[in-house]
Amino acid sequence: MSGPLRLDPDGLVACVACGLCLPHCPTYRVTGREIASPRGRIAAMRAVEAGAAPADDAFVRAIDECIQCRGCEAACPSGVPFGHLVEATRAALGPVGPWWRRAAEAVALRLLAPRHTLLVAATWVLLAAQRLRLVPARLGLPRLRAASLRPLDLPAGGSPDAWLFPGCVMDAWMRDTHRAAARVIRATGAVVARPGAGADCCGALHLHTGRIALARRLAARVVRSMPGDAPVVVDSAGCGAVMKDYGRLLGTPEAGAFAARVHDFSEWLATRPPPPVARTGRTVVVQDPCHLRHVQRAHGAVRSVLRDAYEIVETDDDGLCCGAGGLYAATRPALASAVRDRKVAAIGRAAPGAVVASANPGCTMHLRAAGLDVRHPAELLAEVLDG
Amino acid sequence: MLGTANATAEPLELALYARDAGVAEGHAVAVCWPATGAQLAAAVRVARAHGRPFVVRGSGTGLAGGATPLGDPVVIVTTRLDRILEVDARSRVAWVEPGVLNLDLSRAVRHLGLHYAPDPSSQQACTIGGNVGTNAGGPHCLAYGVTSAHVLAVEVVLPDGEVALLGGLAPDEPGYDLRGCFVGSEGTMGAATRIAVRLTPDPPEVATMLCAFASVEDAAATVSETIASGVLPAALEMMDAPITRAVEDFVGAGYPRDAQAVLLVEVDGLPAGVAEQAAQVEAIARAHGATAVRTAADEAERALLWKGRKSAFGAIARIAPDYYLHDAVVPRTRLVEVLGEIARIAAAHRLLVMNVFHAGDGNLHPLIVFDGREPGTWQRVRAAGTAILEACLDAGGVLTGEHGVGVEKRDLMPRLFGPDDLDAQARLRDAFDPDGAANPMKVLPRGSRCGELQRVPEGTWI
Numbered sequence: 001m002s003g004p005l006r007l008d009p010d011g012l013v014a015c016v017a018c019g020l021c022l023p024h025c026p027t028y029r030v031t032g033r034e035i036a037s038p039r040g041r042i043a044a045m046r047a048v049e050a051g052a053a054p055a056d057d058a059f060v061r062a063i064d065e066c067i068q069c070r071g072c073e074a075a076c077p078s079g080v081p082f083g084h085l086v087e088a089t090r091a092a093l094g095p096v097g098p099w100w101r102r103a104a105e106a107v108a109l110r111l112l113a114p115r116h117t118l119l120v121a122a123t124w125v126l127l128a129a130q131r132l133r134l135v136p137a138r139l140g141l142p143r144l145r146a147a148s149l150r151p152l153d154l155p156a157g158g159s160p161d162a163w164l165f166p167g168c169v170m171d172a173w174m175r176d177t178h179r180a181a182a183r184v185i186r187a188t189g190a191v192v193a194r195p196g197a198g199a200d201c202c203g204a205l206h207l208h209t210g211r212i213a214l215a216r217r218l219a220a221r222v223v224r225s226m227p228g229d230a231p232v233v234v235d236s237a238g239c240g241a242v243m244k245d246y247g248r249l250l251g252t253p254e255a256g257a258f259a260a261r262v263h264d265f266s267e268w269l270a271t272r273p274p275p276p277v278a279r280t281g282r283t284v285v286v287q288d289p290c291h292l293r294h295v296q297r298a299h300g301a302v303r304s305v306l307r308d309a310y311e312i313v314e315t316d317d318d319g320l321c322c323g324a325g326g327l328y329a330a331t332r333p334a335l336a337s338a339v340r341d342r343k344v345a346a347i348g349r350a351a352p353g354a355v356v357a358s359a360n361p362g363c364t365m366h367l368r369a370a371g372l373d374v375r376h377p378a379e380l381l382a383e384v385l386d387g
Numbered sequence: 388m389l390g391t392a393n394a395t396a397e398p399l400e401l402a403l404y405a406r407d408a409g410v411a412e413g414h415a416v417a418v419c420w421p422a423t424g425a426q427l428a429a430a431v432r433v434a435r436a437h438g439r440p441f442v443v444r445g446s447g448t449g450l451a452g453g454a455t456p457l458g459d460p461v462v463i464v465t466t467r468l469d470r471i472l473e474v475d476a477r478s479r480v481a482w483v484e485p486g487v488l489n490l491d492l493s494r495a496v497r498h499l500g501l502h503y504a505p506d507p508s509s510q511q512a513c514t515i516g517g518n519v520g521t522n523a524g525g526p527h528c529l530a531y532g533v534t535s536a537h538v539l540a541v542e543v544v545l546p547d548g549e550v551a552l553l554g555g556l557a558p559d560e561p562g563y564d565l566r567g568c569f570v571g572s573e574g575t576m577g578a579a580t581r582i583a584v585r586l587t588p589d590p591p592e593v594a595t596m597l598c599a600f601a602s603v604e605d606a607a608a609t610v611s612e613t614i615a616s617g618v619l620p621a622a623l624e625m626m627d628a629p630i631t632r633a634v635e636d637f638v639g640a641g642y643p644r645d646a647q648a649v650l651l652v653e654v655d656g657l658p659a660g661v662a663e664q665a666a667q668v669e670a671i672a673r674a675h676g677a678t679a680v681r682t683a684a685d686e687a688e689r690a691l692l693w694k695g696r697k698s699a700f701g702a703i704a705r706i707a708p709d710y711y712l713h714d715a716v717v718p719r720t721r722l723v724e725v726l727g728e729i730a731r732i733a734a735a736h737r738l739l740v741m742n743v744f745h746a747g748d749g750n751l752h753p754l755i756v757f758d759g760r761e762p763g764t765w766q767r768v769r770a771a772g773t774a775i776l777e778a779c780l781d782a783g784g785v786l787t788g789e790h791g792v793g794v795e796k797r798d799l800m801p802r803l804f805g806p807d808d809l810d811a812q813a814r815l816r817d818a819f820d821p822d823g824a825a826n827p828m829k830v831l832p833r834g835s836r837c838g839e840l841q842r843v844p845e846g847t848w849i
Contacts, residue, residue, distance in 0.1 A: 013708040018701040019448040032466030034403040058399040077701030
């Protein structure tokens with residue numbers, strides 16, 4: 001069976017409709033509707049693929065409402081490759097949503113993300129606009145700082161012990177996180193460098209919005225930008241997840257070998273001799289970015305690296321998504337904030353007012369917009385490095 | 388009252404409510420998602436005013452087609468009725484709405500040292516309302532009792548839209564036990580809007596053991612001997628070789644891949660008693676040829692062992708894309724014989740059958756796995772399923788242990804009940820629902836009432 005969506009038939013039939021995914025789906029949790037659940041979305045994909053239902057507005061909405069957190073995959077006993085099914089469906093549907101959203105996505109993803117210099121220039125313009133109070137607060141954008149936009153004090157290229165992948169939005173809006181990551185990496189005795197030309201963007205946002213061809217081009221450039229066999233350290237969980245999947249995305253042995261070198265920041269750090277840190281006794285609530293927990297399944301490392309300096313507190317929500325989802329918080333603000341309400345409540349139950357550790361820029365911005373004090377594990381560690 | 392956003396007749400959404408986790412398909416004319424008891428009652432009244440029956444469902448994890456919409460009904464979904472209304476830790480009672488997830492309730496009272504005891508394998512996803520509907524069981528119901536033993540009172544919307552409170556918090560409510568009638572009525576007597584459940588104190592000590600055997604016979608003999616010895620384990624579960632391997636592929640909990648049968652045994656209580664009972668179970672297992680006995684070292688290992696057991700049904704998709712899961716109870720003493728017969732039936736129909744079940748109370752779950760894309764497979768699966776259920780009945784068993792009758796086993800009810808029994812049940816149902824508007828065509832087969840013909844509309848494919 002291969003219909004209009006050209007989905008992998010074996011992946012599609014693997015779902016036995018048991019429903020164990022339901023409580024792990026953020027959009028199902030806030031709506032209670034089958035169509036907003038993994039099981040419902042798969043049934044809808046099957047119906048469209050089999051020609052039993054049209055790929056109409058209701059279907060497009062069902063697919064577009066998925067945050068692609070992939071919490072369902074970790075919960076699925078049948079191993080349904082839900083993330084890949086949604087990516088392929090998005091690719092078959094093409095860009096969706098109202099014209100202004102498609103236009104904004106085209107500017108962000110086709111024009112800015114692949115050209116990092118342009119993105120940084122645009123960020124300066126945005127910063128100026130923020131100072132002139134021209135940017136409405138409801139957009140939930142982080143408050144940009146000129147100091148953060150200073151160039152990174154890192155050599156480009158060469159043959160370092162570890163590469164630090166800067167990425168697109170992260171390097172434009174949250175460069176301080178990279179500074180902190182570089183400090184911690186150096187504190188372990190490793191020589192760290194940033195990639196040479198071509199590492200503008202990992203392609204994750206493109207892949208999640210169905211722009212697979214562009215995602216592949218960006219991925220191929222990223223692979224070429226960090227030659228050799230040094231580990232590639234990524235301090236954005238969303239980027240790391242897709243970079244670990246480059247082997248499948250590009251289908252070449254080189255991409256597979258590159259993917260095997262990719263590590264989340266905490267994951268890499270946990271394999272190193274621990275840097276000397278001061279024990280603070282301060283409480284930190286760990287928020288697991290979905291693509292670290294459900295896709296990379298490397299969230300345990302965040303706890304290992306923070307444990308020496310902080311008292312770690314867990315939330316009781318089984319790693320349910322916070323609603324950020326890359327561009328999702330901007331394109332689906334109502335659902336994104338309903339999902340976030342649950343996460344904010346879970347963090348409040350765990351340790352009211354505590355600092356939150358999050359290893360992903362999207363989650364960080366989304367939760368900060370709700371008033372939480374959110375830091376990257378690298379920042380929390382850089383703060384307490386001895387000496 | 389509900390607002391247009393919380394009700395729909397959009398074809399794609401209707402299609403997604405055509406079935407639950409079972410295989411029977413029906414058709415809904417509308418679906419709605421009330422957020423309060425009053426809205427749910429209004430939905431029932433609107434359906435009735437338009438001459439429609441109604442089907443209430445929670446998460447749709449049922450396997451007997453109990454939530455399959457037959458007779459072109461309005462489907463009323465309880466997922467937004469998900470508030471825990473009141474927890475009284477001293478009386479160990481909680482009032483909850485029907486859409487509260489089973490595991491969410493236990494989590495919410497964990498800090499009080501309490502939990503909700505019935506724990507179906509789908510407990511992370513299934514709702515308390517659905518549990519009440521099917522009188523759900525679970526591994527720990529061997530010692531703690533099934534849902535009925537944990538439901539004190541139910542506020543229901545009767546099929547005519549009136550609201551009634553059945554049962555109460557007193558230990559022995561005066562009058563007939565209408566609460567007892569309602570629990571397990573599979574939505575045929577109305578819809579729960581609030582449920583008072585009993586909360587159970589967490590046992591001070593728990594030991595979870597995994598025993599591996601070289602034959603199903605050895606495992607079954609261990610089960611019988613354990614119960615006969617006077618030990619009442621909190622749970623006593625059996626898995627055969629194929630399902631054990633499928634589960635191990637999913638959870639990696641250290642289930643032995645080479646065992647022909649595995650028992651998961653849990654004993655709980657005061658520390659001294661637990662140690663003694665665990666030693667007793669281990670001795671019995673070893674006397675019956677257990678090749679390995681392992682006790683979970685900590686809570687994490689215990690949780691992993693249970694995750695394996697509770698993911699068993701979903702994990703079979705790693706073997707074949709479709710499954711048909713049955714639910715029947717046989718006398719414990721005849722387990723070995725019935726398991727052998729099930730294997731013979733499966734072989735005769737050229738099908739693979741696996742077994743994972745609540746061995747302690749003889750509640751079998753034969754699981755037929757197949758690829759429905761191969762022509763003719765479904766016919767063989769249905770024929771084998773019926774033969775398996777008949778074999779269980781012939782061994783002195785009953786049709787269902789915990790999944791309910793739904794539509795799946797409706798037509799086998801006359802194998803278990805005579806005409807007078809069925810008539811009495813039909814009249815009880817009529818007392819709640821004289822017009823047959825609540826979940827029509829479920830539980831009782833057509834012709835259950837003496838001298839009546841089926842009154843619900845025809846034409847639905849099931």
